[in-house]
Every structure is written in C-alpha cells, then in structure tokens.
Amino acid sequence: MKKGERKSGSSRVFETLRRSILEGEYAPNARLIEEQLAERLRVSRTPIRQALTMLEAEGLVEIEPNKGAAVRSFSVDDVWEIYDLRAVLEGHAARRAATRIGRDELDRLWGLAREMEGKDRDEFLSHEEEIRWLVGANGEFHGIVAAAGRNPRLEQLIQRTVQVPLVFKAFYWYTPHEHVISNHYHRQIAGALEAGDAERAEIVMREHVYEGRDFVIRALREDMDA
Amino acid sequence: MKKGERKSGSSRVFETLRRSILEGEYAPNARLIEEQLAERLRVSRTPIRQALTMLEAEGLVEIEPNKGAAVRSFSVDDVWEIYDLRAVLEGHAARRAATRIGRDELDRLWGLAREMEGKDRDEFLSHEEEIRWLVGANGEFHGIVAAAGRNPRLEQLIQRTVQVPLVFKAFYWYTPHEHVISNHYHRQIAGALEAGDAERAEIVMREHVYEGRDFVIRALREDMDA
DNA sequence: GCTCCTCCCATTGTATACAACCTAGCGAGA
DNA sequence: TCTCGCTAGGTTGTATACAATGGGAGGAGC
Numbered sequence: 001m002k003k004g005e006r007k008s009g010s011s012r013v014f015e016t017l018r019r020s021i022l023e024g025e026y027a028p029n030a031r032l033i034e035e036q037l038a039e040r041l042r043v044s045r046t047p048i049r050q051a052l053t054m055l056e057a058e059g060l061v062e063i064e065p066n067k068g069a070a071v072r073s074f075s076v077d078d079v080w081e082i083y084d085l086r087a088v089l090e091g092h093a094a095r096r097a098a099t100r101i102g103r104d105e106l107d108r109l110w111g112l113a114r115e116m117e118g119k120d121r122d123e124f125l126s127h128e129e130e131i132r133w134l135v136g137a138n139g140e141f142h143g144i145v146a147a148a149g150r151n152p153r154l155e156q157l158i159q160r161t162v163q164v165p166l167v168f169k170a171f172y173w174y175t176p177h178e179h180v181i182s183n184h185y186h187r188q189i190a191g192a193l194e195a196g197d198a199e200r201a202e203i204v205m206r207e208h209v210y211e212g213r214d215f216v217i218r219a220l221r222e223d224m225d226a
Numbered sequence: 227m228k229k230g231e232r233k234s235g236s237s238r239v240f241e242t243l244r245r246s247i248l249e250g251e252y253a254p255n256a257r258l259i260e261e262q263l264a265e266r267l268r269v270s271r272t273p274i275r276q277a278l279t280m281l282e283a284e285g286l287v288e289i290e291p292n293k294g295a296a297v298r299s300f301s302v303d304d305v306w307e308i309y310d311l312r313a314v315l316e317g318h319a320a321r322r323a324a325t326r327i328g329r330d331e332l333d334r335l336w337g338l339a340r341e342m343e344g345k346d347r348d349e350f351l352s353h354e355e356e357i358r359w360l361v362g363a364n365g366e367f368h369g370i371v372a373a374a375g376r377n378p379r380l381e382q383l384i385q386r387t388v389q390v391p392l393v394f395k396a397f398y399w400y401t402p403h404e405h406v407i408s409n410h411y412h413r414q415i416a417g418a419l420e421a422g423d424a425e426r427a428e429i430v431m432r433e434h435v436y437e438g439r440d441f442v443i444r445a446l447r448e449d450m451d452a
Numbered sequence: 453g454c455t456c457c458t459c460c461c462a463t464t465g466t467a468t469a470c471a472a473c474c475t476a477g478c479g480a481g482a
Numbered sequence: 483t484c485t486c487g488c489t490a491g492g493t494t495g496t497a498t499a500c501a502a503t504g505g506g507a508g509g510a511g512c
Contacts (some may be wrong), residue, residue: 453512454511454512455510455511455512456509456510456511456512457508457509457510457511458507458508458509458510459506459507459508459509460505460506460507460508461504461505461506461507462503462504462505462506463502463503463504463505464501464502464503464504465500465501465502465503466499466500466501466502467498467499467500467501468497468498468499468500469496469497469498469499470495470496470497470498471494471495471496471497472493472494472495472496473492473493473494473495474491474492474493474494475490475491475492475493476489476490476491476492477488477489477490477491478487478488478489478490479486479487479488479489480485480486480487480488481484481485481486481487482483482484482485482486
C-alpha cells in the first residue's frame with residue numbers, strides 16, 4: 001500500500017503556488033489573477049480559488065474582497081515580528097525536545113550539522129544548487145527540532161511562521177562568516193538536546209534565531225539602500 | 227437586502243459556521259455535508275466549500291480528500307497541547323504588553339476584572355446568558371493583553387489557538403471557587419502590566435493558563451467517567 | 453455463514469456560465 | 483483646469499451542471 005495521499009487538483013495548485021511564492025518567483029505585491037493562474041496551471045478557476053484561500057490562511061497571500069489576491073509583502077517590521085515569534089516558538093520546541101528527542105533524530109541532526117559545514121559532502125554543486133541544498137538542510141534541521149517537541153500544533157505554528165519568502169532569499173546573502181556562526185549554533189543546539197539540557201537548548205535556540213534576525217535585518221537595510 | 231452589508235456570502239457562511247462550531251451546535255466528528263449546509267444557509271455549495279477550507283485552516287474542521295469535512299474533535303492530549311501553547315504564547319504577549327500597554331487598555335482590563343467578579347453588574351441574567359457573558363468578557367480580557375503585545379502575528383496565533391469549542395463548554399463547569407481563582411489571576415495580570423513588570427506579567431499569565439488547563443483536564447476526565 | 457465482487461447512490465471535486473463589483477478612462481459642465 | 487458622473491472592460495463572487503470518487507447494500511460462490 002502506498003503512503004501516497006491522492007492529490008486533488010487544488011492541493012497540487014496550492015503546493016505549486018506556495019513553492020513559487022516562497023522561492024520568489026512572484027514578486028511581493030504582485031497580483032495573482034485567477035484566470036491567468038488557471039490557464040498557466042491547466043485547471044479551472046475553482047481549484048485556483050481554493051488554493052488561494054489556503055495560501056491566505058498560511059499568510060503568503062492577501063485577499064481583498066472583490067479585488068483579488070496578491071503576494072504578501074514583508075516589511076522590516078514584519079521580519080522583526082516573525083523572528084520574535086520564531087525565537088519563542090522554536091525556543092519552546094527546543095526546550096521540549098531536550099527531554100523527548102530520540103537517538104535517530106539526534107544522529108540526523110549531527111549529520112546535517114556536519115554536512116552544512118561542508119564535510120561529508122563531496123559533490124560539486126553550482127552556487128544556485130548549493131543555496132537550494134542549504135535551505136533544505138537548514139529547514140530539515142529546524143524541522144526535526146520542531147517535531148521533536150512532540151506537539152503537532154506547535155510544529156505547525158513554527159512551520160507557518162518560518163515559511164516566508166525571505167528565508168529563501170536570505171541564504172543568498174550569507175557570507176562564509178555567517179555560515180560559520182550558524183553552524184556553530186547548530187552544534188550547540190544538538191549538544192544541548194543530546195545532553196537533555198532543556199534550559200540550555202531553549203536559550204541557545206533563541207540566540208540562534210536572534211542571530212539570524214539581526215543578520216537578515218542588516219541585509220535588508222543594505223539591500224534597500226543599494 | 228439591508229444596506230451597508232459589505233460582507234461576501236462566503237465570509238458570512240464562514241462566521242456563521244465558526245460560531246456554531248465554537249458554541250457546540252455541531253458535535254465533534256459530525257460530518258458537514260456541503261449540500262445540507264448550502265440549503266440551510268441559502269447559498270450554493272461554492273461559498274460553503276470556501277468557508278470549509280477556511281475553517282480547516284483555523285483548525286476547527288478536518289477535511290479528508292474525497293470524503294468531506296467533519297467537526298474536529300479534541301482529545302485530552304489535544305487539550306494539553308493547546309494549553310501548553312497558550313501558556314507560551316499568551317505569556318509572551320503579556321511580557322511584551324507590560325512595556326507597551328496604554329492607559330485606556332489598562333482601564334478596560336480593570337473594568338473587566340471588576341465586572342467578572344460580579345461588581346458593577348446589576349442586570350439579572352439567566353445562567354445561560356451569564357455563561358455567554360463571561361465567555362465574552364474573559365475573551366476580551368485575554369484579547370486585550372494579546373493585542374497589547376503589539377505583534378499582530380502573535381495576536382493571530384493566540385486567537386487561533388484559543389478558539390476551540392472546549393473553551394465555551396469549560397465555563398459551564400466552573401464553580402464559584404474556580405471563578406475566584408480566575409479573577410484573582412486577572413487582577414494579578416492587570417497589576418503586573420500596570421507596573422510594567424514584564425517578567426512577572428509573563429509568569430502570572432502562564433500560571434493563569436496552567437490553572438485553567440488543570441481544571442479543564444480534571445473536568446474532562448470526570449465528564450468522561452460519568 | 454463467510455468472503456468477495458459488483459453495482460449504485462450519496463457526496464465531493466471540477467468546469468463553466470452568469471451576476472456583481474471595482475476601476476480606469478472619457479467627456480460634459482462649472 | 484478641475485470635478486463629477488457615467489460607461490465599458492476586466493476581474494472577482496456565486497450558481498449550476500457534470501465528472502469522479504468512495505462506501506455500502508446485496509447477491510454469487512464456496
């Protein structure tokens with residue numbers, strides 16, 4: 001028996017649009033016109049509308065009644081808010097995870113931490129591919145911690161809070177220095193979790209998030225000045 | 227048709243269904259059949275489907291592909307999860323609110339605290355009406371604190387986390403003793419916020435939430451035994 | 453009696469037709 | 483020139499028709 005859930009058209013549309021938005025294919029504030037999307041994705045407007053409704057709930061698009069949907073834009077204040085939430089939510093997840101995480105999850109965390117440092121990874125990737133890989137690996141790392149908190153609602157909230165277009169863009173701006181810092185925190189987090197030290201896990205995770213926040217905000221300002 | 231009603235059909239349907247579910251009009255796990263709802267609410271299936279999609283995002287209904295929507299049910303574990311989140315989210319909101327809340331909001335908090343204690347309230351209400359009033363007042367109290375955290379995303383997360391059918395039911399189970407405790411915490415919270423004591427505001431709010439959690443869990447177990 | 457198979461119907465998923473609405477653009481009058 | 487109002491085109495909101503899915507009743511075979 002396959003684990004596969006039968007994908008209805010609307011959820012395929014939903015996932016497609018979500019990816020496109022997260023990867024920045026649609027610019028912030030770009031209008032999403034139902035008929036255009038329908039034609040592009042070879043479905044009628046019905047599943048498009050359903051997907052847009054779901055995307056609005058996820059906070060990725062904004063729908064104004066009788067005016068339509070647009071890709072949500074994120075101001076510097078929004079970024080600040082988001083990271084404030086991430087610190088609280090992911091910190092709490094880390095705290096819970098410290099007493100709940102399993103051996104296999106810890107192994108995966110250490111493995112990811114090593115790989116993100118460039119070790120155990122000998123394939124040649126283009127810059128674009130490497131970024132994409134890093135986004136995935138980093139996402140998986142944080143996802144494992146979130147899941148190890150063993151509170152599905154918390155996990156979902158984190159998922160929704162983290163998934164914004166900027167996260168993808170941010171990795172383009174990272175310099176080797178930022179990666180070193182980030183990797184350092186990943187090891188610290190894995191260490192605290194392995195030690196079962198809930199207090200330290202939360203603190204370190206929060207610091208990691210704040211570090212990311214400060215960098216992204218700095219980068220955003222520079223980007224705006226340029 | 228009355229003038230000034232700008233709301234589209236689907237959002238009216240959404241609000242109607244939401245209220246009904248929150249107030250327990252539809253039992254947990256009850257199937258929500260589109261055509262029945264359509265007939266009852268005098269609209270076609272289209273806005274019904276849209277509303278159901280939104281309700282699923284809010285976590286109030288569960289939609290299984292090709293099988294339809296059902297009112298989501300909440301296990302004891304779910305309740306535990308929810309209150310765990312509430313403690314973190316509302317605690318954080320209270321912390322933030324301590325340095326951001328305004329005079330008028332504080333006044334309203336004190337006013338609500340007094341009213342919930344039965345003071346300044348001389349109308350005669352039936353038990354049903356009183357419960358309904360208390361749910362509203364308590365919701366407003368917590369809503370003000372959440373809003374005073376000045377992070378709209380946090381506020382929204384709290385809203386979605388708090389709004390589950392059980393919250394409404396729980397008030398039916400409260401005895402005078404529980405009300406005394408709850409009111410005591412409300413005063414403590416307002417006091418900490420007025421003093422600008424962020425640390426204490428967070429701690430007291432968390433205690434308040436945990437108090438509620440323990441009571442609801444106890445009540446749920448008794449309810450299941452009976 | 454038990455299992456399996458098939459068909460049927462209730463219900464959901466999608467497409468399309470139509471109504472309501474918003475906005476841009478033009479022109480008339482002050 | 484500026485403002486107001488009107489019309490037209492484009493887009494969203496809703497209704498309806500049709501296709502696809504799933505589950506259950508009932509019968510055939512053992």
